[in-house]
Amino acid sequence: MTRELRIGAAQLGPIGKDEPRAVVVERLIALLRQGADAGCELVAFPELALTTFFPRWYTQDVAGHDHYFEKAMPGPDTQPLFDEAARLGVGFSLGYAELTEPDACGDQHRYNATVLVERDGSVVGKFRKVHIPGHEADEPSRPFQHLERRYFEESPDGFPVWRCFGGIVGLATCNDRRWPETYREMGLQGVELILIGYNTPIHYAPDPSQNELQGFHNHLTMQAGAYQNGTWVVGVAKGGTEEGVESLAESCIIAPSGQIVAQAVTTGDELITATADLDWCKQYKETLFDFARYRRPDVYQRITSQKGVIEP
Amino acid sequence: MTRELRIGAAQLGPIGKDEPRAVVVERLIALLRQGADAGCELVAFPELALTTFFPRWYTQDVAGHDHYFEKAMPGPDTQPLFDEAARLGVGFSLGYAELTEPDACGDQHRYNATVLVERDGSVVGKFRKVHIPGHEADEPSRPFQHLERRYFEESPDGFPVWRCFGGIVGLATCNDRRWPETYREMGLQGVELILIGYNTPIHYAPDPSQNELQGFHNHLTMQAGAYQNGTWVVGVAKGGTEEGVESLAESCIIAPSGQIVAQAVTTGDELITATADLDWCKQYKETLFDFARYRRPDVYQRITSQKGVIEP
Numbered sequence: 001m002t003r004e005l006r007i008g009a010a011q012l013g014p015i016g017k018d019e020p021r022a023v024v025v026e027r028l029i030a031l032l033r034q035g036a037d038a039g040c041e042l043v044a045f046p047e048l049a050l051t052t053f054f055p056r057w058y059t060q061d062v063a064g065h066d067h068y069f070e071k072a073m074p075g076p077d078t079q080p081l082f083d084e085a086a087r088l089g090v091g092f093s094l095g096y097a098e099l100t101e102p103d104a105c106g107d108q109h110r111y112n113a114t115v116l117v118e119r120d121g122s123v124v125g126k127f128r129k130v131h132i133p134g135h136e137a138d139e140p141s142r143p144f145q146h147l148e149r150r151y152f153e154e155s156p157d158g159f160p161v162w163r164c165f166g167g168i169v170g171l172a173t174c175n176d177r178r179w180p181e182t183y184r185e186m187g188l189q190g191v192e193l194i195l196i197g198y199n200t201p202i203h204y205a206p207d208p209s210q211n212e213l214q215g216f217h218n219h220l221t222m223q224a225g226a227y228q229n230g231t232w233v234v235g236v237a238k239g240g241t242e243e244g245v246e247s248l249a250e251s252c253i254i255a256p257s258g259q260i261v262a263q264a265v266t267t268g269d270e271l272i273t274a275t276a277d278l279d280w281c282k283q284y285k286e287t288l289f290d291f292a293r294y295r296r297p298d299v300y301q302r303i304t305s306q307k308g309v310i311e312p
Numbered sequence: 313m314t315r316e317l318r319i320g321a322a323q324l325g326p327i328g329k330d331e332p333r334a335v336v337v338e339r340l341i342a343l344l345r346q347g348a349d350a351g352c353e354l355v356a357f358p359e360l361a362l363t364t365f366f367p368r369w370y371t372q373d374v375a376g377h378d379h380y381f382e383k384a385m386p387g388p389d390t391q392p393l394f395d396e397a398a399r400l401g402v403g404f405s406l407g408y409a410e411l412t413e414p415d416a417c418g419d420q421h422r423y424n425a426t427v428l429v430e431r432d433g434s435v436v437g438k439f440r441k442v443h444i445p446g447h448e449a450d451e452p453s454r455p456f457q458h459l460e461r462r463y464f465e466e467s468p469d470g471f472p473v474w475r476c477f478g479g480i481v482g483l484a485t486c487n488d489r490r491w492p493e494t495y496r497e498m499g500l501q502g503v504e505l506i507l508i509g510y511n512t513p514i515h516y517a518p519d520p521s522q523n524e525l526q527g528f529h530n531h532l533t534m535q536a537g538a539y540q541n542g543t544w545v546v547g548v549a550k551g552g553t554e555e556g557v558e559s560l561a562e563s564c565i566i567a568p569s570g571q572i573v574a575q576a577v578t579t580g581d582e583l584i585t586a587t588a589d590l591d592w593c594k595q596y597k598e599t600l601f602d603f604a605r606y607r608r609p610d611v612y613q614r615i616t617s618q619k620g621v622i623e624p
Binding site (some may be wrong): 103127134154155158161163168180181183184185187188190207211218221222223227228257258283285287288290292293294301309312 | 318425444473487490499516519521536596602614620623
């Protein structure tokens, strides 16, 4: 057991609608320093960790929330976080709203993105959310809206992984964690650690019977994804009550066995840590889940050949 | 809420090496009658429910265990179960070892099969296990062997589902339940109820650290599969200590929410029941897991284009 990586999940409490980026970044830096003090080499921050969860408000013009988006990463407000990471020697992942430069046709694209940063402050790679939940159109009858499908495009890039931090690391965002394809795509690339940020309102308007199960479903899907692919998973929340909306906290660090080895106990800014033995992954990847020996892609064809349900 | 189906999981305790089929079938009939008394319309029996778990013993000739296989279903020993099902009006699923008729080349095939039978005793369909675990070669140093890959071929048929019992029903067997592709293949066909029989030794020779997690992993994978596809799942064990080998019991019935609604409390012959509202599935299939709206097969291509891991 030699490849041990000390990791942290930096849960955030609410971010107010008018809270300046610079103040939020100070909160992130404080958590990063806690991580350094705890010996962490890598700290995961949540989805959309720089602003309030703005997709809960409708604007007629899709560009109406562009002030919540980043045009560069690092940018002026986030450079201090990168600088402090390099100074401390602690890498991080950070979720943010990405507004791209105009393309050849002059179009800009909006993604729910996460950047992965090495211990020297250099960018390892960027992930854009694949499974965009919620709705596109104004639904003012909801107590609050979930307009992610209005403000974010689906990533065309899928689930890349990177060799870094002494292992193979991948990213996913919020709703991605509910889909087994997320973990499997990375599992097929040998992933050993997946960092997942989320903002999950407790209230689910289309079926409120799911409200009280939010915590259960959150852990269930990440624990199954970890076990079924023999990988560490970090789930990190923006929790608490933000602009009147209660969101799930319960950030956790999950071993390749599927066991939760650390879990947040508050709904606010809180760092949890664990020492992740990346070699533990082999105990699953080389036995029960030896994909090359046991998988059956010849009979999985519906998974890629069709999108929706086709009943018999 | 109108499509309610009363279902049972008929867990079995051990079956001895020398226990005659006819005696086992009497045990099955006793459980089927309990199911009828409890108002069940469908009772699920375990994997290889007619014999001891013979793949734990090596024979040099693969045909050496052929006396544990069925050449017809129903056959002489199982006809009384079919007759009693028709008399009671209770359908069932039953796991057994299938030996096919010689094909055009004179070859016979061996499958780990499950038959699904309607309330009138007619055969709805047959499933053959897709994910065959264990090993092919003699490994006498193990405390007991798991030679499924010696005695069973992998099914070429995948995961069919059938319209029956007022809904859409599918089957899977033991190790199939650990693979998310199992549930997804059926989920993409609108499955509402999956019946899964299993024989799961507590001791896992390749990595004994998994022994104490057998119960956790059993429920974790079936609960995740149920939730992620909005389907009922029945997991039914042959449990207890059979020929010196301790196997997991913990049979359970799982709702489309992922919640366990019934669970066995013994390791022997035991019937558990639940009333499955098949319309509950819609609360997941038509909201969070509206596949046609939210899935992204364009970025799932590794799942079918490669079998084993390809690291970056």
